[in-house]
Amino acid sequence: xxxxxxxxxxxxxxxxxxxxxxxxxxxxxxxxxxxxxxxxxxxxxxxxxxxxxxxxxxxxxxxxxxxxxxxxxxxxxxxxxxxxxxxx
Amino acid sequence: xxxxxxxxxxxxxxxxxxxxxxxxxxxxxxxxxxxxxxxxxxxxxxxxxxxxxxxxxxxxxxxxxxxxxxxxxxxxxxxxxxxxxxxxxxxxxxxxxxxxxxxxxxxxxxxxxxxxxxxxxxxxxxxxxxxxxxxxxxxxxxxxxxxxxxxxxxx
Numbered sequence: 001x002x003x004x005x006x007x008x009x010x011x012x013x014x015x016x017x018x019x020x021x022x023x024x025x026x027x028x029x030x031x032x033x034x035x036x037x038x039x040x041x042x043x044x045x046x047x048x049x050x051x052x053x054x055x056x057x058x059x060x061x062x063x064x065x066x067x068x069x070x071x072x073x074x075x076x077x078x079x080x081x082x083x084x085x086x087x088x
Numbered sequence: 089x090x091x092x093x094x095x096x097x098x099x100x101x102x103x104x105x106x107x108x109x110x111x112x113x114x115x116x117x118x119x120x121x122x123x124x125x126x127x128x129x130x131x132x133x134x135x136x137x138x139x140x141x142x143x144x145x146x147x148x149x150x151x152x153x154x155x156x157x158x159x160x161x162x163x164x165x166x167x168x169x170x171x172x173x174x175x176x177x178x179x180x181x182x183x184x185x186x187x188x189x190x191x192x193x194x195x196x197x198x199x200x201x202x203x204x205x206x207x208x209x210x211x212x213x214x215x216x217x218x219x220x221x222x223x224x225x226x227x228x229x230x231x232x233x234x235x236x237x238x239x240x241x242x243x
Contacts, residue, residue, distance in 0.1 A: 004113040005238065007185050017185045022153055024115040025185070028220070028228030029178060032187040035117045038239030042127050043189070044134040044171050046196035046231035049095055050218035055210045060089040060102070062213060063221075064198055065228075066169045068125045068136045069117075074240060076112060086120040086136060088107050088143060088165065 002036040002073045002085070024087075027065045034069050035087055041071010045087075089202075089211060096226055101148035103211065105165050105202050108144055109153075132173025132192025132233045139166040145204050161207075167200040171233045178232075186242050191234030196220060 008020030015025060025031040027045035034043050045067040052060045067087035075081050094100035107118045120138065127134040144160045151157025175193030182188070197218045203210045221227020 001110065001112065001119070002114060002117075003239075004110075004115055004117075008115070022109075022115060023113045026228035027231070028223075029176075029191055029193050029230045029232040030180060031228065032182065032185050032236070032238060033189075033232070033234075034187070034236050034238060035115050038241065040237045040241040041235070042125075042129045042134075042233070043236045044125075044127060044136065044169075044231070044233040045228075046169060046171060046198075047220050047228040048169075048196055048198050048218050048231075049221055049227070050198075051092070051214040051216075052089060052200075052211050053214065055208075055212070058209075058211075059092055060211070061092050061095045062089050063095045064169075064200070065116075066136060066167065066196075066198060067117075068120070068127070068134070069236075070122065070125050070127070072241075084120050084122045084125055085117050086124060086138070087115075087117045088105070088141065088167075 001076050003076055005032060005035055005037045027067055033067060036069055036073050038074035041069060044068050098148045098150045104146045104148050104152050105143045105163055106146060106152050127233060129233060129235050132175060132194045134171040134233045136169040140164050162205045165200060165202040167198060169198045171196045171231055173233060187236060187238035188242060189234050189236035191232040193230040193232045196231035
């Protein structure tokens with residue numbers, strides 16, 4: 001398995017380059033989109049908002065953060081590997 | 089999933105489906121078959137599709153990250169995310185966060201269904217009216233597809 005990026009949100013939800021509490025940055029242009037460190041590959045990231053319905057007639061608003069990463073990475077075991085990952 | 093027009097208010101959130109945080113800290117990220125991903129990095133077009141993926145409903149984002157919320161429920165989701173590309177091409181190098189990449193922006197949309205196992209209710213996205221919120225709207229900004237390097241590959 002890969003290692004998480006060192007950056008992300010700290011415990012007060014500020015963005016920090018290392019020592020993060022939550023190892024993830026926003027899924028928009030300008031931010032590191034990968035959640036995997038020691039990574040070299042293709043990525044896609046998106047935040048999407050919209051409406052949704054339940055089959056029981058309920059109505060909601062949704063906010064998704066969906067990403068993918070595919071390429072080379074250094075795993076927890078220190079070995080160079082190839083893999084594909086989804087952020088759901 | 090929030091009450092209508094209440095996105096971002098955890099007191100009005102009812103479902104939050106995630107694969108969980110690994111003991112390593114790897115955040116909501118799971119290995120997937122390569123076939124789930126179709127991508128053309130140069131154009132910025134891409135697609136991420138999957139059916140019936142086991143996840144957990146943590147009820148709300150705060151509970152998903154900090155714990156302590158309602159009992160997490162086993163669930164399944166299916167989704168089809170499409171990045172349209174054809175937007176701006178950007179080269180970014182961030183010495184602070186230690187990554188670099190070439191990206192193409194563009195709109196993105198999603199079709200999904202989600203359901204808590206045994207609950208008998210299926211939640212389905214509406215294809216109309218979707219948008220990616222700008223930072224001024226409290227969002228992440230434009231979706232993008234590209235090639236990114238970090239960690240030992242950042243030089």
